[in-house]
Amino acid sequence: MTLTTDIHASAGTDLIARVDEIGDLITSSQPEALRLRRATDTVAEALESNGLTRMSWPRSRGGAQLSMLEQHRVLTALAGRDGSTAWITAIWTATPHMIRLFGNDVFNEFLASDNTRAAGVFSITGTATKTAGGYTVTGAWPFVSGQHHSGWVVAPAHSDHDDQPLALLVPRSAFDLAGTWDMTGLVGTGSHPLRLDNAFVPDHHAITFQNVLDATGRDARIDDDPYYGQPLVPIICALSAGPAIGIATAASRYFSNLIHHRAIAYSPHQIQAHAPNTAYQVAEIQALIDTADYFGTRLACAVDHHIATGEPWTIVERVRSRFDAARAVRLCRTACDIIDTASGATAHTRHSPLTILLRDMQALSVHAFLAYDSAAEQYGRVLAGLEPTYPIY
Structure with missing residues (x-):
């Protein structure tokens, strides 16, 4: 080592x-x-x-x-x-x-800035118009998680200069709120939509969005640093599996305690843990979470391998990164669905820790970037020797 x-x-x-x-x-x-x-x-x-x-x-x-x-x-x-x-x-x-x-x-x-936390979004919903020394940017971006405590936002926009989408680094203070955050899960992320109206972004705070996806930096010294030279999608995906696994693990712990303190209504089982079906449920929940962590760990180790060796990513590996994250999230969602069903009305008590965990998992599992069907479709295509049809991988 x-x-x-x-x-x-x-x-x-x-x-x-x-x-x-x-x-x-x-x-x-x-x-x-x-x-x-x-x-x-x-x-x-x-x-x-x-x-x-x-x-x-x-x-x-x-x-x-x-x-x-x-x-x-x-x-x-x-x-x-x-x-x-x-x-x-x-x-x-x-x-x-x-x-x-x-x-x-x-x-x-x-x-060196006063606030070094930065939010970021993938939706290319803004428009950047070339002007002297930079761009004038207008648009709105949904689901900007963590924006409330961020000093910066990385937001993509269409460029009317050369038709290449741009990634823009903009101070959070330049944005206005563009709506409310009304989701029932991941409520505490403060993922309000944000808006820019004719905001000036200097040239050095703009690079092509494809450069971000491919980790092609403006500075050659950055390109030579493998830690910061990895394509973005594997990085984002590797950071997405852990939250799902942690939520599912916490829900499993809560459920494992709950079954010793509740009966199964309209059944002879006064203690849920004593019911034969409960043992099968607990085993399946743990197996699903363990399998999810396999995919999350595989993905994280793949990124670390490329950092250590400097080997370029193949298209199959890049597409698989999104599949691994989506698969991990799907498995955790399935584990939580079993917990939901097996917990009865307890899982739907307002402000119960279990209710919050299950809602957080439901919200995370429908994140567009982690949608399993889309990720599996692309992974299957490249495994079959076809080109991916989705632009972000």
């Missing part, structure tokens, strides 16, 4: 310990986050002060620069406390990979 791997493992273990240290704070803040429909300021500050928003920062700039496997484990642990908290942390962990591609000057500007 190399010294670098030892450093990564040590830092990852330390951050998981910090999740445990602030776990009670995260859990106790959940009712207030549900009321506010965003993370509380206290939780956001705790994530920041404990280094959990800097998992993917360079170690030379105060970050952990964790391996992807360690990031997967940290996010799984966070989701065991609160799914919304894990999701916004995953966003804040992914965006530095994107911002690094804008060049060292822009990356240093970001790292």
